[in-house]
Amino acid sequence: MTPAATPNPTLTPAHTHEVPGAVAWSAPVRAGRTVTxxxxxxxxxxxMLMIGADRLDRLNIPDTLKSQMSARIKPGMVLMSDRGLALATVTASSLDWHDCLTGALPDQLLLLELTKHGFGEADLHACINFFSKVSVADDPRASLTYVPDHAHAGDTVTLRADQDLLIFLSTAPHALSDEPAAGVAVQIETPAHTDDPELREEATRALRLTRELIA
Known part of the structure; x- marks a missing residue:
């Protein structure tokens, strides 16, 4: 069984990488490791796109939001697959809003990275835009609009992998933003010990099912 997560675990350094602006990057992440x-x-x-290492489980944004009564990604949420299993848990963040409604900028960055692992355009599914926020515009269509000045240098978000994963990351600007691309640092670590954050019942069930399968 994968150990569970504490908000401030003692971590053992494993891997650090800086992804420049307007670049794509990918990496395997073992179950139990954290990605900051x-x-x-x-x-x-x-x-970020997220696919289980067995290539069966894909991040399912509608199920993730619906089951946890949210329109955003925030700390204390489990990122669920289309089979209802837990891919990763958001254990901490300096921001309480990460967009998952507007998708990715169609710049081919993620698609090019997917092809390195044998995936194609059909695998370019719904994603999370970490550090970005959208709101409803004051127009007749109630369209979505990008919220500027939401994230600043030094803001962080930490995920715990709940099964072996492949993660795909693009630092292209948000699809609704006119701000320039900016870099992101990625740190993958092995926690000494972690506990689950407070979760909704549906999220706890997804974690339990996942741990039963990978135990």
Whole structure:
């Protein structure tokens, strides 16, 4: 069984990488490891796709939001797959809003990174835009609009992998933003010990099912 997460675990350094602005990057992450993203400049955006290492489980944004009664990604949420399993848990963040409604900028960055692992355009599913926020515009269509000045250099978000994963990251600007691309630092670590944050019942069930399968 994968150990669970504390808000401030003691971590053992494993891997650190800086992803410049307007670049794509990918990496495997073992179950139980944490991934911390740090904005290197104001207005950074980190678009992330997530696929289980067995290639069966894909991040399902509608199920993740619906089951946890949210329209945003925030700390204390489990990122669920299309089979209802836990891919990762958001254990901490300096921001309480990460966009997952507007998708990725169609700049081919994520698609090019996916092809390195044998995936294609059909695998370019819904994603999370870490460090970005959108709101409803004051227009007749109630369209979504990008919220400027939401994220600043030094803002962080930490995920715990709840099963072996492949993560894909693009630092292209948010699709609704006119701000320049900014870099993001990625730190993958092995926690000495972690406990689950407070979660909704649906999220706890997804974690339990996942741990039963990978135990």
């Amino acid at each position: 993203l740090t904005a290197l400049a104001d207005g950074a955006n980190a678009t």
